[in-house]
Amino acid sequence: MRVNWRHLAIVLAVLPFIVLFVAWIGFFNVGASSGHWKITEWFLHFAMRSAVRTYALQVEVPHELPRHAIQTAAGHFARGCAICHGAPGEPRSPAALRMLPQPPELAQKIGEWNDAELFRIVKHGIRFTGMPAWPTQARDDEVWAMVAFLRALPPMEGEVYRQLAYGAGGTPSLRAVTIDQAVVECARCHGNDGAGRSSTIPVLAGQSEAYILESLLAFADERRPSGIMALASIAVDNQHFPELARRYAAMKSVGPPRPAPDxxxxxxxxxxxxxxxxxxxxxxxxxxxxxxxxxxxxxxxxxxxxxxxxxxxxxxxxxxxxxxxxxxxxxxxxxxxxxxxxxxxxxxxxxxxxxxxxxxx
CATH class of the missing domain: 1.10.760.10 (Cytochrome c-like domain)
Structure with missing residues (x-):
């Protein structure tokens, strides 16, 4: 069969206008109630996995994941991720179960990705889903901390997760409106004594009010990049920043256990x-x-x-x-x-x- 190139050229020239017209009359159903066609769902997942695999090729994986930063990542996970993905001992939100596509239970899916691919997903998110990019693209160290946490997630028990994510601070409010709620939000990572709950978290106890206050404002305004602190700082009403600074400045600093270097x-x-x-x-x-x-x-x-x-x-x-x-x-x-x-x-x-x-x- 001979191809009539003239007719093919006409079809290719007209095709975009046909697609535009079909979209204009509202033929495509964008409602999420009926879900995707099976072929559409397969193609979207195929394209997503292929893109992640390809872009992950340029990711330089560290020799060892920063396991010392797992607690910090757990605190962020509880604030920004668990509502959709669930967590050990905490099921996914009923609203998340109606999302299209539905956010997966990560403990069951982590093993399908290598470290570079997880880094790519956490840092850049995934378009056409509810998976956002990391709040700042300037902190690869925080992204690798989250990858380390995700690797530790599958066998993690609920009590271990709650200790990592909340400590003695309790479950955070969606929005810390009162000063007591703001203190709970901070204590999840910084502790009730301001000494910090991991080696990646600074000792706030005994710092000057001016330094703490300026840092909080810089995080909230995204002038000082940190995906973890950006989320935590905007969760707290900034009218409480001065009081938080005063409280931590008044605490007695005891510091973390001292290392014994060479x-x-x-x-x-x-x-x-x-x-x-x-x-x-x-x-x-x-x-x-x-x-x-x-x-x-x-x-x-x-x-x-x-x-x-x-x-x-x-x-x-x-x-x-x-x-x-x-x-x-x-x-x-x-x-x-x-x-x-x-x-x-x-x-x-x-x-x-x-x-x-x-x-x-």
Whole structure:
């Protein structure tokens, strides 16, 4: 059979107008009550899986997932994911069961994806579903923390999940309207004592009111990128931010358990902290952060978890962390730090006594 190219060209030219006309008269049913045709459902899932697989090829998977960040990710999961996907001991919302497509129970589906594919889905979401992208595209460290949590999810018991996600803080409200509800929201990750519930969470107890308040505002306004804190901060009525800052500033800081790093690494960190690195234009850290009369917008980093300090220095070095009035100073300093420098500083400051902030309020 010979193909009449002239007729084929006419059909291809007219086809878009036919499709547009059919759409204009409302032929396509966009209602979710009847679901997709089987062929449509198959094609959408086929296209989604193929796209995730292809785009995941460019994802660089870390040598080891950050299991130390699982608690932080669990807190975010409880706030932003469990309502659709459910959680151990917590069934999916009845409304989610009527969604098209229906959000899957993740414990049953995680094994179908590799780490790179999970990262791709968590970071970028999936179009034409209710799966949103991560609240900020600048924090791959948070996305990998969620991947680590998802890997731990299938065998997780309900009590273990509740301890990770809520601690002693209790189940969060959909919107923290009162100050008591705001305290519960914060305590799920920061603890009732402000010491933080994992090594990726900062010690807030004893920080200055000015620093805590400015940080909360920066997170809520998305000037300081964090998908986890963005969701938590907008869940709290910002009229409570000053009171939250006062409460945490008044707490006595006890800090996390101190690590026992290699003595040579500890000494190198002390040298940088007290003398700086002249050749790299890195000033002594204690000149700004440990002075009793320091600027109240400079945090006290003594006694902070080493993993948290390391992550923040890396964010400063890449220019990712910002949004507060003095963040540009740290971004400039961090550019002169190597990975070894950061590791040494994080371990050194984590071993220092965490005392109540004495900065000017």
């Amino acid at each position: 003595p040579s690494l500890l000494e190198y960190g002390r040298a940088i902290a007290t003398k700086g690195i002249v050749a790299a234009n890195v000033p002594a850290c204690v000149g700004c952060h440990e002075k009793p009369d320091r600027n109240p917008h400079y945090p006290n980093i003594a006694g902070q978890p080493s993993a948290y300090i390391k992550a923040q220095l890396e964010l400063f070095r890449t220019g990712t962390r910002g949004g507060t009035r003095y963040s540009h100073l740290m971004a400039k300093v961090a550019k002169g730090l190597t990975d070894h420098d950061i590791e040494a500083l994080a371990n050194y400051f984590a071993t220092l006594p965490a005392s109540t902030a004495t900065a000017r309020r």
